[in-house]
Structure formats: structure tokens, C-alpha cells
Amino acid sequence: MTIDTSTEASAATGTDAPVRGQRSKRAKAILAGGLVLGVGAAITLAAWNDSEFATGIFAGGGFGIEGSTDGTAFTEHPTEAAAAPLTFAVEADNLAPEEPVYAGFAVQLTAASTYAGTVDITATSGAAIASSLSYSVVETTTFGCDAASFAAGDPLVTDAATTSSTAADIFTLGAVTTPVFLCFEVTPAASLPQSSPSGTVVWEFAAESTTPLP
Secondary structure, three states: OOOOHHHHHHHHHHHHHHHHHHHHHHHHHHHHHHHHHHHHHOOOOOOOOOOOOOOOOOOOOOOOEEEEOOOOOOEOOOOHHHOOOOOEOOOOOOOOOOOOEEEEEEEEEOOOOOEEEEEEEEEEOOOHHHHHEEEEEEEEOOOOOOHHHHHHOEEEEEEEEOOEEEEEEEEEEOOEOOOEEEEEEEEEOOOOOOOOOOOOOEEEEEEEEEEEOO
């Protein structure tokens, strides 16, 4: 009996060969697709960039005061040793009880000042006669100080001790080289001893800056 093996082989191969071919193509297609996706994931888009900058320029301001005993010539008197001597209309070394003496003074901002300021006045003295003295200060519209101008002035300090006292924020300096005119009244007490030894009273004008000038 003769067996035809060609048909069986053909049947066997005819069934499997197309399937293998399809699987191979499908595998290649998947691999190719995987490669395409891999390339796509490695691509990054370019981005635009921009910047903005700002700068600031800084410098320190200035603040200072100066005084005058005649209302015209101003200079700085920054220490007690360099204090300006007040000029009293009546000799202050020949006092009588309850008879006041008067002296003018002016204070202004220096030309280099860039800030306004407020001013305190502090009186100090270790002299024996100071316990028999009190002082008052008024602001006047012009320079000069006597009983009449004192009476017409704007009160800033009233009957303060010359031994040790402080009057805070008594006036403001709001413009450079624009003085505030002051009139001092120093009054001896009724108990002033005769021939009292002379002594010195020191007034300090302590200024503090406040706001920038226009």
C-alpha cells in the first residue's frame, strides 16, 4: 500500500506557514511601533525665556542744627565747651530779686540737612546761684529779646528750673536755613542772696530728625 505523504506534509505546512508569517509581521510591527514611541518620548520642545531687572541707588541723608546769638551769623556749637554765650540786655552778673533779664537766641537746620526735626531744651547747672533762678522761653517772629518782645511771644517753656530740667519737643525745624527765634527770660527768686557768687547755666538744644524735607 502506497501512502501519499505529500498531502499530509502539505496540509501540515499549509496550515502553519501563514500563521508564522502573520505573527512575524505582527511582532515587527509592534517592535517598529515601540521604536517610534521611544523616539517620540525623547523629544523636548524649546521654551522661551525672559527676565526683568530693577536697581536702587542708596545714600545717607543729613541732619544738623546751628545757633546764633545775633540772628544773622549761624555756627554749630556741638559741645558744652563750645557753647554760645547769650548776651543779656541787662548785666546778668548784677541780678536783683524777681527782676528778670532777657537774651535772644536763634536755631536753624544746617544747609546740608535733608530731614526736619524737633528740639528739646535741657538746662543744667551745678552753681549755687542756679537754685535761685528759673527760666522761660518764648518764640518770636523776629530776632530780639526784651520784656516787650517776650510778652508778645509764643510760650514754649515756663518757669523751669535752671538746675536740671528738660522741656521736650518745644519747637520744630521744618526748612533749612529758616531760623526759629527764641527769647529767654531768666528770673531770680525773691530769696536770691545778696552778692551771690556767679555761676554758669548751660542750655542744650537737642534736635531729633523726624521726616524727610520736601
